[in-house]
Amino acid sequence: MEDKIPQSTIDSIAKYISDRNSKSYSIPVVGTESNIETPQIFEILPFDKIDEGPRKFYAIDGSVNTCSFYNGVSVGLYRAGYVCFQSGKQVRMNNLDDPLILGKSYVPKNILVTNTEHIEAVYDELLSLEPVKNFIDFLGGKPENIFPFDREQLCRSFSNILAFCQEVLEWSLIYEVANRPEICAGDFILVDGDLRCLQIKQDAIVKLGKFVNGKKIIMVAITKNSPIKMELSYTLRQIDDYLQDKLKPTYPFSEKDPKRQKLCCWFEVPGAILMNAYGSSSGAMFIKKATTGGRGVGLFFAARLDYVEKLQNYDWVIADLNLFDAIPGIENKATDKDVEKLKFIFQELTRLTQEHYILGYPFPLVEAHNFVTLNSSFKEEIINRVKHSMYSTQRMDNVDIENMFLDIHSRF
DSSP states (O other), X not given: OOOSSOHHHHHHHHHHHHHHHTOOOOOOSSOBXXXXXXXXXXXXXXXXXXXXXXXXXXXXEEEEEEEEOTTSOEEEEEEEEEEEEETTEEEOOSOOOOSSOOSEEEOOSOOEESSHHHHXXXXXXXXXXHHHHHHHHHHTSOHHHHOSSOHHHHTTOHHHHHHHHHHHHHHHHHHHHHTOTTOOTTOEEEEESOSBOSSSOHHHHHHHHHHHHHTTOEEEEEESOOHHHHHTHHHHHHHHHIIIIIIGGGOOOSOOOGGGOOEEEEEEOOHHHHHHHXXXXXXXXXXXXXXXXXXXXXXXXXXXXXXXXXXXXXXXXXXXXXXXXXXXXGGGTOOOOOHHHHHXXXXXXXXXXXXXXXXXXXXXXXXXXXHHOOOHHHHHHHHHHHHHHHHHTSOOOHHHHHHHTOOGGGGO
């Protein structure tokens, strides 16, 4: 059978990836403390010390899932929630009696859509959810001053409104977590992704970042999936080789067990890399180190917080740190970085990255993801429960019920 995709197209993709994968930005492997756009190297926190201390680590994540059927019925779900860990153990965030579910999450009631009015109901319900309502009140109480798109624009499609709802709910949970009674100065709020948002105006995100910083809570977004890593592929390989082959044999480790001797590294991502990673049209907004004219309240760093042998780049993450933590005088247009605080943040993160199942990535974010993810089994559960309710409470015919939820594509 003739290929549907021309080989020339496949070859051009391969060439593009190869070119990016071997691109050098002349970042030296030996860094200097005075320039944090060069590697800042430190010894990982000892494994037997990672669960010490009173600090709490909250992790927030969200998920969305949809399914459409042949008769115009669509079921759409979004959910967001958070978990908390202290001294290596999960802390209960809810009032449930369930011994396994310790996190807190929010799920909407309006999940069925057949027309525009149903989509609008999804939007209206979002604004009535407790964390979102509190967040909007904090920001001034007027959605038109907070969201760049109005209700009509957002409700043009089911997928658009679900993506909007998930993202807004996640940001609202940052505010909720920052106001929890047990949270203390020095605690961490971890977010999946970055501290930038298209669904919420920058001044609102900046107000939240300033509020969290004012409570002396550390807010960090972490991701392994970023176009920045493609741009940095060559650089990260060079740093890895230097750390493992040249520096490690001579480094004055405090840890005496060779198996636990690990070097970590972080550096600020230079503007040229951001411009190429995100493109010239939006790259300028990512480069902006200011509370206006950008996309959020973050400053990008590349970090290696553990070492996964022979899986170079896998153990590197992109961390987006609260601008108010990284540049204390940002509102006064100061540019000096708080290097000592940056060192503290990245070393503290190594408490979370030494779990065997996800080396190099904070395990609370993994647990938050597992807690809220709306996978196919969850979707099937919802549909099956709706079917059962239609049969038991509405006395509908079985054939009619099955036909209503028929996925016609599965029959071809």
